[in-house]
Amino acid sequence: MDDHPIIREGLTHLLNLHENLRVCCTAGSAEEAMAAVACQPDLAIVDLSLHSDSGLDLVKTLRQHYPELAILVLSMHDETLFAERALRAGANGYLMKLEATEHILNAIHEVLAGNIYLSTAMHDKLARALTVPKKVLTGSIASLSEREFQVLHLIGLGFSSRQIANKLNRSVKTIEAHQANIKEKLDIPSGKELMRFAIQWIESQ
The missing domain is CATH 3.40.50.2300 (Response regulator)
Known part of the structure; x- marks a missing residue:
């Protein structure tokens, strides 16, 4: 498939x-x-x-x-x-x-x-991972839905909201709603901080 x-x-x-x-x-x-x-x-x-x-x-x-x-x-x-x-x-x-x-x-x-x-x-x-205590970050990421996880991943790769919308075949407004949910769940205050977080998260993997 x-x-x-x-x-x-x-x-x-x-x-x-x-x-x-x-x-x-x-x-x-x-x-x-x-x-x-x-x-x-x-x-x-x-x-x-x-x-x-x-x-x-x-x-x-x-x-x-x-x-x-x-x-x-x-x-x-x-x-x-x-x-x-x-x-x-x-x-x-x-x-x-x-x-x-x-x-x-x-x-x-x-x-x-x-x-x-x-x-x-x-x-x-x-x-x-089984032998090391999980970081708070891991728990926070785990709270995201699958679509929110995809959006966070694409943000970390440097894609804009419009590019993410095109990739996922969704509207820009829908992607922005996902971003708002991510910020709320991860307690991130702004879009700029969300991008910084996403980049650092990907680099830490």
Whole structure:
């Protein structure tokens, strides 16, 4: 499930080269995905950045309606920012597109076997997090909705409200409302302080 046809076609070709794997359906949006899983696949590969939908929301919906379905997130987004959220949403694994060619078959077999797939670096990061008391910042970030989290992430990458609105296929007014909610939840007084916070947060990951 990816909103880029070339990526869907390339991944389909790669997987169909292996005799024990067969792609039964593809989709470019959350709506198409929910219709496509009628073919009863064993595994869904989901991108976080769909054209007008949140991949994390799609993962939650798939997990709710298909509790036995194996779900692997394949994304361009940094795993240190999104892997844990993907797992909390119901994914069984997280793989970045930059390393997909080398590791995707291993990731697929791991999640189909009922295991969790993460990179070695991400496994180590989560293990360290279990042994170190969480900072107040982490708790505050955790209070954000998935959409607010996306907006905060894009602010930290330097995108303007209009650019974020275009990326998420939402109105500027909606993005500004999300920003207001973020400032309230994180007790940040101004837009300038929000940008500084977002940049520092991304750099600290």
